[in-house]
Amino acid sequence: MASDSGLAATVDRTPRTERGRRTLRAILDAAAIEFGTRGFHDSSIVGITARAGVALGSFYTYFESKDALFRALVRDMSAQVGVVGAAAAKGAADTLSGERQILASFIGFARAHKELYRIIDEAEFVDPASYRQHYESAAARIQARLEAGAASGELRAGTGQIEAWAIMGMNVFLGLRYGVMDEALDPGEIAEAANMLLRKGLTR
Amino acid sequence: MASDSGLAATVDRTPRTERGRRTLRAILDAAAIEFGTRGFHDSSIVGITARAGVALGSFYTYFESKDALFRALVRDMSAQVGVVGAAAAKGAADTLSGERQILASFIGFARAHKELYRIIDEAEFVDPASYRQHYESAAARIQARLEAGAASGELRAGTGQIEAWAIMGMNVFLGLRYGVMDEALDPGEIAEAANMLLRKGLTR
């Protein structure tokens, strides 16, 4: 479930042997599931290592602490969200269709990674710096795209951080509602509805 | 910090004496601070009762458990948000100005109740039913307002749950950013920027 692109960078001790790499991967996958389903505090190292099929003590070969593991996971998920968004925006005809594609792909990502929300949300308590960093950089990316759109004349000028946070909020809650809580609707449809809001607002 | 309007209803055992009412109030205020600053798991009953200036055992005169206290707090905060929003919308010229006033007042509320976000967010882990309920009813209230606006011809038709969740997401994140993280900007100014998004979107 946890794709660990870039995790190497956040892990405490990089394994030298192939066997070590497998153990690390097993721990990370198990941790993503545990943290995602039970939350940080109700997850235990015993539970994670049991699920990973490794001995309790082996955990500390790879991570300094329960917190360190959680932080690694948070940073990894946060990075993935950025990567996925950037990929989705690629080749978009214009800024607004880019935003639409980003939201659609984000909802899909949330469906594939149900643990995303619980891990990011719990970071507010366990690793506040990462939590803040996660949202600030996501907002900064949006803001940059809005400004580029304004510069090219596609969008109105004068937008900034406020609009960026507003759009991020929309995306996050639509991902929660239609990605995690209930998968009935088509992500493209949701993204289109949200996009229309961005194009023309609510007025007739 | 914790205004306990309506808390009587959610408390486990209503005190019969004046002294009892003072003790209960002290516990609730202390709990809101503790939960809000340290989070549910890092808050302890000893810590809460010490801050409240009452004996440890007195806690259990009023609440069945740590969870029960937390739930009472979550439900109370959730209810307050609704009450504040309804009050803010009162006397608005039209639906959209109503939304603007609601957001402005919500940001003010968040500033006055910095614990709001941490308590609601942690409910995802401690009291999932309340968490879901909180957002679902907030979205339902928005959706109802949109539909009324459409019925009166003020807003375009065809909006529904998706737009409601999108607007809620905007509000929540603007409250987080400009209510809790940083109070530099004027709530009215933020609400106006968000409202323009709802009125005309991002296009020129």
Place this chain on the structure above:
Amino acid sequence: MASDSGLAATVDRTPRTERGRRTLRAILDAAAIEFGTRGFHDSSIVGITARAGVALGSFYTYFESKDALFRALVRDMSAQVGVVGAAAAKGAADTLSGERQILASFIGFARAHKELYRIIDEAEFVDPASYRQHYESAAARIQARLEAGAASGELRAGTGQIEAWAIMGMNVFLGLRYGVMDEALDPGEIAEAANMLLRKGLTR
């Protein structure tokens, strides 16, 4: 359920008013039920006073402590067993029929006072002196009857403490088995079987 003959003597503070006597009686009755069904440690003063329908604090108007109440109950039950036995032996044709009548009536008593065993047994832990005293005086009474029977030529000589404890053990376990655990059989029938053991032993 708890007949409190003689309890006045063991109670901590004798009430002076009629209202007080009613409260005391309510506490004692409630305590016998609680101690008998939940055991000493799982019984609580709150539970007892709640069952008695009086306020928690009122308990200490009548008893010094939970232990004191328990001790009063143990001594009372112990005394009642002696009284019942003496009454049953009255008017018996000879020593052995007296023993038979005593056992039959004891089984009846156990049926009417299911709490008897749990209270006496738990005294081993809560009030060891009473526990020991209870059995020692019961055994002494039996021994005295045997010696009287030997003196009159009805029973063989040479019996003493050992036989007394053996007979007491029989009675206690028959009361447990056929008084408390299961009430299917007639007490007279059981007493007769035990009595035949005392008359002729097990041999043909």
Place this chain on the structure above:
Amino acid sequence: MASDSGLAATVDRTPRTERGRRTLRAILDAAAIEFGTRGFHDSSIVGITARAGVALGSFYTYFESKDALFRALVRDMSAQVGVVGAAAAKGAADTLSGERQILASFIGFARAHKELYRIIDEAEFVDPASYRQHYESAAARIQARLEAGAASGELRAGTGQIEAWAIMGMNVFLGLRYGVMDEALDPGEIAEAANMLLRKGLTR
């Protein structure tokens, strides 16, 4: 003090290392002493582990709970009583001498395991199922021996459960009086006195 024959079977988690086996044994021995001298409720895990010389937490490596440990001990003691009785009856000339030898050996066993009574008695409150089971199977064993004796013509026919419980009661109380409370008399002498009761009753 606690011989742990067969305890392996009742223990929650069997240790895999020698060190583990030593720790478990230490805990069991300490527990038998604590439970036997202070009773279940006044014994504490801290007390038991302190006496065993291991850390508090180590307790939970081997037992799920205080109750589970107690249950293991009860079942073990109960089994031991059966084993000791069976061994004592071996090679007896006839049923009645078998009973005499069983009682004598039981009194010896009680002297060597003073904790026996308090542990079995407290099982009435802590583990009622085991308590009942203990006495029911002991009685069933006696009853089977009586019936075999009747079948062989040695004993009179018509005896059954009542006589079995009567004899068990005798044995239990003689063990209490002459094994636990006071060791002055010779077990053989006591067993002989009780046996005479079984042979000829009380009459001349």
Place this chain on the structure above:
DNA sequence: AATGAATGAGTGTTCATTCAT
């Protein structure tokens, strides 16, 4: 005499972390 809120010592249990093997 009655009430019920207040007190705080005590205890079972959890679990991150350490460490000997």
Place this chain on the structure above:
DNA sequence: TATGAATGAACACTCATTCAT
């Protein structure tokens, strides 16, 4: 590297007892 036993701080919760009213 891997293992799993050992450690002990921490904490929620209980409840007998006290006390102000």
